[in-house]
Amino acid sequence: MTAIDSLQDERNQKDILTRSSGVRLQSLVYIRWLAVLGQTFAIILVHWGMGYSLPLVPVFLLVAASALVNILIAISQPSTMRLTDGGAILYLFYDALQLTGLLYLTGGLSNPFSLLFLVPVTISATNLSLKGTIFLGLTTIAAITFLGLYHEPFPLPESELQLSKTYIFAIWSALVLGTLFLSGYAWRISSDSRRMTDALTVARMALAREQQLSVVGGIAAAAAHELGTPLNTILLVSEELSREFPDGSEHAEDAKLLYTQAKKCAEVLAQLSTAPTHNRFLKQDAHHNYLPLQSLVSLVAEKYSDRGATLSINTMGDMDDQPRLFATPELLHGLGNLVSNAAEFAKEQVTITLIWTDTVVDVIIEDDGPGFSDEILDRLGEPYTSSRAGHGGMGLGVFISEMLIRHSGGNISFSNASRGGARVKVEWPRKRLEKENPYL
Numbered sequence: 242m243t244a245i246d247s248l249q250d251e252r253n254q255k256d257i258l259t260r261s262s263g264v265r266l267q268s269l270v271y272i273r274w275l276a277v278l279g280q281t282f283a284i285i286l287v288h289w290g291m292g293y294s295l296p297l298v299p300v301f302l303l304v305a306a307s308a309l310v311n312i313l314i315a316i317s318q319p320s321t322m323r324l325t326d327g328g329a330i331l332y333l334f335y336d337a338l339q340l341t342g343l344l345y346l347t348g349g350l351s352n353p354f355s356l357l358f359l360v361p362v363t364i365s366a367t368n369l370s371l372k373g374t375i376f377l378g379l380t381t382i383a384a385i386t387f388l389g390l391y392h393e394p395f396p397l398p399e400s401e402l403q404l405s406k407t408y409i410f411a412i413w414s415a416l417v418l419g420t421l422f423l424s425g426y427a428w429r430i431s432s433d434s435r436r437m438t439d440a441l442t443v444a445r446m447a448l449a450r451e452q453q454l455s456v457v458g459g460i461a462a463a464a465a466h467e468l469g470t471p472l473n474t475i476l477l478v479s480e481e482l483s484r485e486f487p488d489g490s491e492h493a494e495d496a497k498l499l500y501t502q503a504k505k506c507a508e509v510l511a512q513l514s515t516a517p518t519h520n521r522f523l524k525q526d527a528h529h530n531y532l533p534l535q536s537l538v539s540l541v542a543e544k545y546s547d548r549g550a551t552l553s554i555n556t557m558g559d560m561d562d563q564p565r566l567f568a569t570p571e572l573l574h575g576l577g578n579l580v581s582n583a584a585e586f587a588k589e590q591v592t593i594t595l596i597w598t599d600t601v602v603d604v605i606i607e608d609d610g611p612g613f614s615d616e617i618l619d620r621l622g623e624p625y626t627s628s629r630a631g632h633g634g635m636g637l638g639v640f641i642s643e644m645l646i647r648h649s650g651g652n653i654s655f656s657n658a659s660r661g662g663a664r665v666k667v668e669w670p671r672k673r674l675e676k677e678n679p680y681l
């Protein structure tokens with residue numbers, strides 16, 4: 242993998258982290274409860290404590306609406322829920338509208354609490370996307386402008402201070418500039434902080450996966466070493482038995498079959514015990530390993546055609562423009578594990594669909610088996626997570642496939658088909674898959 246591919250892989254992992262982040266719903270609920278309590282206290286203090294007349298019914302209705310929304314959210318949503326970017330924007334948008342309504346009834350921008358307009362946009366700039374922050378910023382500026390032009394009179398006696406239009410314009414300018422500056426500053430600082438945090442997280446993820454692969458390789462090497470001696474004994478005994486039994490007898494055939502299968506196991510263990518070299522997998526003549534996509538997938542499927550399920554390959558694309566690629570170990574074993582897994586769990590049929598365009602190449606593997614269990618679907622690809630419940634698998638096949646596919650430049654996703662059965666989709670950028678050197 243080149244340095245460019247490594248950077249692309251880091252960007253993909255960062256995108257996953259960004260998509261999975263969000264604002265904790267309980268945090269926004271707590272902030273709104275504080276706002277409700279503060280608004281209620283301010284209304285009581287101004288109306289009864291200071292003797293200023295407020296339109297109590299509409300004002301308390303707006304405050305009660307926020308409290309009711311909070312109660313409904315607490316009942317219907319779990320406290321640990323994290324809002325998506327759009328959900329959090331909608332939540333803060335409502336808060337801005339509710340504050341606009343309160344200020345409209347209590348003097349507009351002449352009300353000192355107009356400063357609270359900065360709260361929603363600051364929360365957005367600190368935690369949400371740039372688009373969401375821009376939307377809330379424009380909403381805030383529009384609300385400030387509206388209140389500067391239209392509002393109910395501030396409940397002050399005529400003998401007390403009356404604010405001029407020039408001063409109201411100055412307040413409008415201060416709030417607009419404060420919204421722009423504070424949101425921009427908060428966004429810049431939090432964006433730098435998020436980039437640093439995501440970079441450290443991606444580095445830890447990459448290191449953890451490398452360590453997991455190293456552990457799996459160590460287990461394989463140790464297993465090859467431990468199994469070598471008993472396997473050699475089985476080879477020796479089965480060879481002697483095949484000589485002792487009369488030719489053509491049932492026992493002679495069994496002994497010969499035992500010998501050939503044990504010899505295959507010995508060859509596999511020998512490969513595990515030696516350093517991997519490209520020459521072991523690819524022939525020197527390019528036409529032996531530089532294949533059309535359908536031919537490569539057919540080679541993989543043929544290897545697992547004796548699992549009991551019927552394997553069929555469908556193509557969706559211009560056959561004259563079919564991708565050609567090297568049959569690298571990553572592709573052969575990565576796709577092979579996925580096809581093997583599908584054939585093992587399928588009832589009757591495994592369907593492999595090949596789709597290609599000028600930019601993307603997709604391989605979709607579907608079976609008619611029980612599908613992936615819901616409780617581990619999101620954790621597929623982690624080592625020692627079994628892909629199907631009740632079959633006793635260790636989950637290393639899926640883990641190894643994902644690592645090999647990612648090493649080849651692709652991405653893999655798991656789901657259950659709408660008609661039942663498992664669905665695995667592998668997607669590559671076509672330029673990444675069609676390359677002159679398969680190991681760059």
